[in-house]
Amino acid sequence: MAVSYPFSSKISHFVPPKQWASMRVARDLEKKTGNKIIHFEKGDYQGPDFYTPDHVLEATIQALKDGYVRYDPGPGLPELREAIAAETSKFGRKTKAEEVIVTAGAKHALTMSLLTFLEEGDEVIFPNPGYPPDEVWAKYVRANIKHVPLTKPDWQFDLEKLESMITPKTKLLIINTPKRPNGHLVENPEAIAEMCFRHPNLMVISDEIFSHVTFGKPHKTIAAVPGMEERTIVIDTFSKTYAMTGWRIGWAVAPVPVIDKLSIFLQDSITNVAAFIQKAAYAAISGPQDWTVEKTALLKQKRDRMIAGLNSVPGIKCDVPDGAFYAFPDITGTGYTSQEYTDLLVEKAGVAVVAGTAFGSQGEGYIRVTYACSDEDIDEGIKRMKEANLVK
Numbered sequence: 001m002a003v004s005y006p007f008s009s010k011i012s013h014f015v016p017p018k019q020w021a022s023m024r025v026a027r028d029l030e031k032k033t034g035n036k037i038i039h040f041e042k043g044d045y046q047g048p049d050f051y052t053p054d055h056v057l058e059a060t061i062q063a064l065k066d067g068y069v070r071y072d073p074g075p076g077l078p079e080l081r082e083a084i085a086a087e088t089s090k091f092g093r094k095t096k097a098e099e100v101i102v103t104a105g106a107k108h109a110l111t112m113s114l115l116t117f118l119e120e121g122d123e124v125i126f127p128n129p130g131y132p133p134d135e136v137w138a139k140y141v142r143a144n145i146k147h148v149p150l151t152k153p154d155w156q157f158d159l160e161k162l163e164s165m166i167t168p169k170t171k172l173l174i175i176n177t178p179k180r181p182n183g184h185l186v187e188n189p190e191a192i193a194e195m196c197f198r199h200p201n202l203m204v205i206s207d208e209i210f211s212h213v214t215f216g217k218p219h220k221t222i223a224a225v226p227g228m229e230e231r232t233i234v235i236d237t238f239s240k241t242y243a244m245t246g247w248r249i250g251w252a253v254a255p256v257p258v259i260d261k262l263s264i265f266l267q268d269s270i271t272n273v274a275a276f277i278q279k280a281a282y283a284a285i286s287g288p289q290d291w292t293v294e295k296t297a298l299l300k301q302k303r304d305r306m307i308a309g310l311n312s313v314p315g316i317k318c319d320v321p322d323g324a325f326y327a328f329p330d331i332t333g334t335g336y337t338s339q340e341y342t343d344l345l346v347e348k349a350g351v352a353v354v355a356g357t358a359f360g361s362q363g364e365g366y367i368r369v370t371y372a373c374s375d376e377d378i379d380e381g382i383k384r385m386k387e388a389n390l391v392k
């Protein structure tokens with residue numbers, strides 16, 4: 001007899017995320033047909049160009065041998081918190097080690113932050129397009145989600161529109177820069193900060209996971225604007241800077257009273273991040289940075305290769321993003337919707353991408369394409385897209 005499990009009504013919105021749909025379809029198709037799919041849909045590094053640096057691997061083995069295999073007291077190894085504080089200070093947010101918490105990735109820091117601040121009836125403003133996993137936790141606590149549409153083609157906040165959405169119930173504004181899904185940077189953190197100062201109850205969560213993956217224009221954090229350090233939680237990660245996506249380690253920087261609450265959350269949920277992983281992260285952040293510099297230069301070449309390729313595909317126009325490892329081409333010239341184009345592309349050409357609408361309604365007319373893969377895959381994917389000639 002089928003068991004009817006008494007799930008909490010709070011998880012009634014738990015469904016597989018839209019942005020994973022392409023990954024599932026691609027995997028199933030690959031299994032069924034045995035044909036190689038080109039994976040432009042993954043939000044991850046692929047292939048040997050982007051293995052975690054050797055000195056990080058060696059530090060991990062050493063840490064295991066040295067006995068970093070017990071519960072760590074949290075909220076992070078002192079030397080790692082110091083190093084993260086120093087790194088954050090370089091972006092202009094003067095940071096002390098006590099203002100840092102080490103988490104199991106940026107997503108974990110985002111989850112804890114949302115659950116620490118939001119409750120039923122509160123309002124939270126997310127950018128559209130944005131990063132939907134955050135919204136799961138706002139919905140969990142029955143907060144009211146508002147979406148502020150970013151203006152095209154440069155995907156910036158329309159500050160007048162944003163401010164008109166803020167009410168006394170608005171607790172959180174979520175920013176992400178360099179932006180997912182389109183790689184653009186938030187250009188005007190000072191102006192956003194000025195607006196925030198007019199709303200004393202408003203906190204900002206600034207998701208800066210690609211802070212070290214920019215191609216010329218510098219990354220700017222809103223937390224560096226004097227006064228904003230008191231009301232901003234900056235979230236960052238080792239995933240993207242050091243190609244450590246599977247290591248699950250990131251951090252949050254926030255005022256000490258916020259870190260104190262997050263620390264209890266961390267302790268009571270996962271009893272802190274594995275100590276040997278923290279030693280690995282310390283090796284990454286305190287060791288030689290040439291690897292990161294070289295990898296960013298390589299990503300820039302791949303970006304240019306991908307953008308040039310996309311602009312040669314019928315019906316597609318793509319601008320040049322300043323950071324992250326995504327392109328977000330406009331596909332309206334094909335005559336298809338984002339989802340139609342995405343479905344046809346994997347079926348007819350064996351190229352997986354993510355429909356722009358997976359990141360919000362403003363993503364209609366766009367697809368997200370990851371270029372953190374091999375040059376061969378970029379060339380093969382573009383060739384297939386051209387040959388498929390998907391134009392209505």
Ligand SMILES: Cc1ncc(COP(=O)(O)O)c(C=O)c1O
Nearest residue numbers: 043105106107131180237239250
């Ligand atoms: C905007 C954004 N925030 C957070 C994350 C999660 O990062 P982490 O691997 O550190 O959990 C991602 C992952 O791609 C992301 O795109």
